[in-house]
Amino acid sequence: MKLRGLLGFLLLVCLPAQAIELGSVRASANQDSSRVVLELSGEPEFSQFNLENPKRLVVDVTNLDARTLDALSQVDDTRIEGIRSSSRGRGSRIVFDLGGDYRSNVFALGPKDQYPHRLVVDVVGYVAGETATDRGATVTTTPEPPVQKRDIVVAIDPGHGGRDPGASAYGVVEKEVVLQISKRIARKFQGEPGYRAVLTRDDDRFIPLRERPRLARQSGADFFVSIHADSFPKNRSVRGSGVYALSLRGANSELSRWLQNTENADDLAGGVDLGDVDNDTRQVLLNMSMESAIRISKQAGEGLLRDLSRVGRVHKKRLGLANFAVLRSPDIPSLLVETGFLSNRSDAERLSNVREQERIAEAIFTGIKRYFEKNPPANTFVAWRKDNAGSRMTVTVERGDTLSEIAARYGLSVKALKELNGLERDVIRLGQTLEVPVGGR
Template sequence: MYKKIFSVYCLLPVLLLIFSAFVNAAEVKDIRVAQQSGVTRLVFELNAEAQHRMFTLSKPDRVVLDISDSDISQAIVNNLAALSSSVLLRVRYAKRDNGVRFVLDLNQQVKAKTTELSAAGDYGPRIMVELEYGKPKTATVVKSLASISNAKRDVVVVIDPGHGGKDPGALGQYNVREKDIVLSIGKELARRLNALQGVKAVLTRSTDEYLQLRDRSRIAREANADLLISIHADAFTKASARGASVWALSLGGKTSEMGRWLAQQEQSADLVGGISLDDKDQLLAEVLLDMSMNSTIQMSLDIGAQVLSEMKGVAVLHKDTVQQAGFVVLKSPDIPSILIETGFVSNKTEAKNLSSGTYRRRLANSIAKGVEDFFTKNPPDDSYIAWRQKQKSGYTYTVSKGDTLSEIARKNGVSLGALRAANTLKNDVIWVGQKLSIPAS
């Protein structure tokens, strides 16, 4: 015990040095996006001036903005996935050389330029990125990440079809390839989830491209994922092996010989959230793992159990409980993650099933149903799903400074008359700290 405490104190000087590098850094406080005819403008608002550089990349089309000696507020990070326009698919970010790199993923080529704007009025220094392109599509409402930081958000599910590109994955009976099967299932799963109100699906790949394991976890982190689902269709040394299964991460021993074998096939490096532990003190590595991953693993097991219960109506199961193994793609300390083995392409029956579009759609639907059931029962507090459930059941609202009764009614989706009636109010006079019952809508 004393050795552990001593080790933590020994780390404090190192942590102070790391944090001191950011004391004087500018911070990205807000990002706003607006679209006009043929132009999308992004404005990056800072609290201090900072140098920047911009360049473009193709195949796929991207614009990269590096802001030096800067950081980004957590509120912006949490809502980065909300930024889009008719040409802007998404905005990603990464910390880089004491600064922040933003990558703007585009759906076509653009002419890009940047302009530095000085502080003025209520605004601090700003960097404006203009994306000029051809005929505009549907107009996009101006979005400000700072203003939507408390908005009702979607539950984000990142779907990762395994392998791809130069890596075909398992090759099975009837010449089926794992990378093709899992991409088809992944796209269908994304379509099913996106059809649910309050759920947003993000694919790590939507084409036949190769992604490293680190890239898959990075995409999930940049999308602020609530869940990562990695989809596979493996082969085994024995053609008799069959059955779908759901896996979560294990920090200790694998739960089966199959788990040891599969983990060995799917990984090439031992990472935790993209950070190698090879050079870390063993005690520090254990503390990092234990503190950050235990609750995440438990949630992964719970989600996996819900998905497995739905899959058994479609597929033969290899195991009827969630299995655990050390898959690299599941090792994001703060993102619940499951890996689904949809079957074994080395088995003739399952290779035939997985070659069927009808079967793949049924399987994707069962996975989507399991995800929907879990988040309906366990929605994140700031999500639309949680808000919708409150609306159905009614709840209590505490009056804050500046609130009016009509505004409270509007924000909570009820009529002013219903709000008065639920609280037996004779007029619209309210006071700070007052508890109001919000009736079911």
């Protein structure tokens, strides 16, 4: 009896978790995302959800003392218009007023080196009109090595447009179906954590061929894929899709053209600094950049071809090499996908069918994504996720999400996702938070 009394007393003293306090706040932003780091005196217990009209991210930290949150109001950021906090039970509610339709990621980091427990809030998305330069930290107490976790940018180029309709047959026009398929691909990348899509055109407009890779470079693309449909009226039985990378011959002629134009060479975003070097060195550097771009294109293209062959007939079993103008980026891996032959009736019907467009888009999306999951560029969220495979993060259920989609997105079976979160049923609700593995694919 006495022992139980003592235990009861101890439990009473220990159970209400020690409230943790906010030490300092750091905020930083770059072209892809904004990050707010809360340094805390202990491990946060938190959940998050999003609210619409106006867009808000709400983070509840059930063990954080709200009286220590004043520093949050000093954060000045383009994506986060304001931060408000209030006490909620024994903890705090922190509301981030968002300036647009941004995705968010909230996760905790344990103490490491000189850093204590941290709660990291990432708000991800392109700010319209923002130039591609990093902005400095706004609230800084202790400098932290810059954490850059940018999205992988995939440029999707719907072929033709405007006064250039491309191929047409059986009432199907290339510029129209490739735009529809491209938008579907873009939507898939937009919904995928760690990726961002840009379209070279999202309406019926004419863009010169040379302009297309330039648009991709401008938006910092890691990959360029041009979407087309073939036509071969001489033999209407020819059908199926095909994938093309730049042939080395095309590459070499492009290289000499670039070398003649210093302005172009200086514009290269592929990581080679062509500043003060003589022409020979310049040639070597450009060669290396281009060879690596072509190598990546081929590797990704072969995977993509396999994915396409799963959803329909493939015209050529092997990756094609061609000298298409849109593929001639010396620094951005580029592919051209011929989604089928409009001159073939069944292909033409397929390419204008919504469900088939979706399957083709899914195959192209999967092919490109698979390449990047294996070979993520440095400093990207995907690279970070690969390096941190095994740990967990919290995601919020967004409009249109289903359990099976979320499971697939994070490489889990539905069963495993339910187990991980103690879910009894398949129903999830908007704003609900779920634990998912950071990586593990």
